[in-house]
Amino acid sequence: DAKTTQPPSMDCAEGRAANLPCNHSTISGNEYVYWYRQIHSQGPQYIIHGLKNNETNEMASLIITEDRKSSTLILPHATLRDTAVYYCIVRPIMDTGRRALTFGSGTRLQVQP
Amino acid sequence: NAGVTQTPKFQVLKTGQSMTLQCAQDMNHNSMYWYRQDPGMGLRLIYYSASEGTTDKGEVPNGYNVSRLNKREFSLRLESAAPSQTSVYFCASSEARRFSIYFGEGSWLTVV
Numbered sequence: 001d002a003k004t005t006q007p008p009s010m011d012c013a014e015g016r017a018a019n020l021p022c023n024h025s026t027i028s029g030n031e032y033v034y035w036y037r038q039i040h041s042q043g044p045q046y047i048i049h050g051l052k053n054n055e056t057n058e059m060a061s062l063i064i065t066e067d068r069k070s071s072t073l074i075l076p077h078a079t080l081r082d083t084a085v086y087y088c089i090v091r092p093i094m095d096t097g098r099r100a101l102t103f104g105s106g107t108r109l110q111v112q113p
Numbered sequence: 114n115a116g117v118t119q120t121p122k123f124q125v126l127k128t129g130q131s132m133t134l135q136c137a138q139d140m141n142h143n144s145m146y147w148y149r150q151d152p153g154m155g156l157r158l159i160y161y162s163a164s165e166g167t168t169d170k171g172e173v174p175n176g177y178n179v180s181r182l183n184k185r186e187f188s189l190r191l192e193s194a195a196p197s198q199t200s201v202y203f204c205a206s207s208e209a210r211r212f213s214i215y216f217g218e219g220s221w222l223t224v225v
Binding site: 036041042043044045046049087102103104105106 | 117148154155156157158172203205213214215216217218219
């Protein structure tokens, strides 16, 4: 799997958009970008994934650059409950499920009141 | 819908004792996983099972054994617990060829 690089920590004011960057410069054409988060003392939670087009769901938006070497997860209106560690992961498209996700250190997002 | 259920949630062991962490999922997923997470660290894969009857080593398998009892259940066994195995253990499951993995709430294990 391609290596990802994320800042270790970020702060965001409550109600503002949180923009979490991720670099994956060695991503290959058959790899998706996934985002998970882990709220303190809970199991990780799937947020969103994408290949090359921007994606949006009820939780967040994912913006992937045209060259696919980086992406940004956007939480449009951060709340205190969004305080968590956010993980950016890449994984091949044709995955039979035999290979598990590899989690790195992620970005610790602190939403400030 | 319970999702992924792990037991026990908390356990204290003495060095050398053995124990089994139980995990069950009710989503009919083929793939199941065991991760550990040390304080302030990311998740590391211990073992995974792509389907019933198969298991494979992950990043940190030493000191652990697993059993995929059936499609629903995947257990993790510590044969002789060591203080280095003090950690939070997460079980997870996913469908084959699907992108989202569902995690349990974690099992806090302390080895003294």
